[in-house]
Amino acid sequence: MSVNETVRATRVASTRKAPLSAGARAERRLGWMLCAPAVVVILAVTGYPIGYAVYLSLHRYDLRFPWDSTFIGLANYGTALRSPLWWQALAVTAIITVISVAIQFVLGMALALVMHRALIGRGLVRTVILIPYGIVTVVAAFGWRYAWTPDTGYLSGLFGDATPLTSQVWGIAVIIMAEVWKTTPFMALLLLAGLALVPEELLRAAKVDGATAWQRLTRIMLPLMKPAILVALLFRVLDSFRIFDSIYVLTAGAYDTRSVSILGYDNLFTALNLGVGSSLSVLIFLVVALVAFIFVKGFGAAAPGGEGRH
Amino acid sequence: MATIASTSRARRPAGRDRTAMLGWSAANLVIVAVSLIPLLWLVSLSFKTPDTITDGRFIPRSWTVENYRGIFTESLFTRALLNSLGIAVISTVLAVGLGAMAAYAIARLEFPGKKLLVGLALLIAMFPQVSLVSPLFNLWRQIGIFDTWIGLIIPYLTFSLPLAIYTLSAFFREIPWDLEKAAQVDGATPAQAFLRVIAPLAAPGMVTTAILVFIFCWNDFLFSISLTSTERSRTVPAAIAFFTGASQFAQPIGSIAAAAVVITIPIIIFVLLFQRRIVAGLTSGAVKG
Secondary structure (H helix, E strand, C coil): HHHHHHHHHHHHHHHCCCCCCCHHHHHHHHHHCCCCCCHHHCCCHHHHHHHHHHHHCCCCCCCCCECCCCCCCCHHHHHHHCCCCHHHHHHHHHHHEEECCCHHHHHHHHHHHHHHHHHHCCCCCCCCHHHHHHHHHHHHHHHHHHHHHCCCCCHHHCCCCCCCCCCHHHHHHEEEEEEHHHHHHHHHHHHHHCCCCCCCHHHHHHCCCCHHHHHHHHHHHHHCCCHHHHHHHHHHHHHHHHCCCHHHCCCCCCCCCCCCCHHHHHHCCEEEECHHHHHHHHHHCCCCCHHHHHHHHHHCCCCCCCCCCC | HHHHHHHHHHHHHHHHHHHHHHHHHHHHHHCCCCCCHHHHHHHHHHHHHCCCCCCCCCCCEEEEEHHHHHHHHCHHHHHHHHHHHHHHHHHHHHHHHHHHHHHHHHCCCCCCHHHHHHHHHHHCCCCCHHHHHHHHHHHHHHHHHCCHHHHHHHHHHHHHHHHHHHHHHHHHHHCCCCCHHHHCCCCCCCCHHHHHHHHHHHHHHHHEEEHHHHHHHHHHHHHHHHHHHCCCCCCCHHHHHHHCCCCCCCCCCHHHHHHHHHCCCCHHHHHHHHHEEEEEEEEHHHCCC
């Protein structure tokens, strides 16, 4: 890091000393021109609508009474924050995120170690685990839903006559299971790439010195993999936080299993209230930004791709 | 597994490798089974006859292709399949095209604002999509692209561009660009140098990125159910959610399972053909070597 900074500092210093050459200026212009289309699309489709969402969230705007749209300040936020639905959805989302990412991390680490160590069937495993990663989330969710549907499903008899998709706790458990199945491979692949950075000699030396497998994992591998782990966790936490598809299919948010995304969607299409819906959008965005900020500032997760090798 | 290996080493060093090998193979077997069973379950459901579909057995007692014939004679499904394919392909081409330009600039050129751009891309990649649903729903209705292909292509493009830029810039950094100059020194025109030397080197990264972007667009559900209202532009994941049985009393489970299997086929083809590249692409942007 510090070496990087010195290099950058000297580079900045050297460019400051000499006025920009024609070549450098042309390079700048080309760089901007090449990036412009992508930036325009991204800003037009996210920047503008988010601004628009903030605007809508400050107005009374009900699709049933569109003519009655007036500026009402932060009243919509008050409505949202006073509503137990928002806090419940936030709690459900947080529970799903924390538990599923924790399980994914443990299983993903195990999976990465298996892929790293196993000599037989390595290609097969790497191919097969891409199926959960690639499969359409809605498709996977239907698979789980029918697996747990009484009579129909092969898993439904597992807990006697229980109908897991009709209670809050079991519904969330099935949602977490579906999430873990789908995204553990992605976690494992990121961790596997991190595992490749751990020098083999170091592990062998530790083994010679009498370190147990557990010590080698916790004292050598995990600390060295920290950057890769943080990136993987950051990706997974933020992605898990927007969970929508599998809940929509598995429980449709019934039995108090709504996530914040489901709540936002419901508010728009069943309550038809754009004002409150938009304030939910902004609140969700703020929570996600806060989580990302904590990861980057608090844990020092590097923004991936930010510091390229040159 | 690791503990098995280390305890057996103490007792009988010779058998250690075999025990470890067995352990790893067993682990592999479990992984393969767990990964495939949910998919095989859907395949099984899709081939079951209406009277055996609720028997709860993993392997069908009687087989039928009626579910597949059923969905392919329904415009609800065929039209959705066409929508899914068209929208995903167009979004992929645009994302890889625009993404390649930006990634080239990020990988090869020095210009102010580069870091900002990469940060912006990360921000968008992690953006909660549901936050855009309300404003886009309203905007699209006002400008008349609600329930159209373009109305879905635009958000897909936005969310796949960061993915494309990351993956492509990681690949582009690995290309030995000096070869281009070398070819020109050897008498190739700039166009020849690009087409004969650089393009073949860049192609694998482009293909990988295209696959990842396609999978992303193919997977979307939230935008599709929010920004469409008819089969004019509804994609398969959303259409499946609206399936009903042939009659009011028939369960649509068979049709849903068949449709689910059909839209998984492209994913399986990609995985079988490009396994190595997908793994490289998924990890290249995220972990720096």
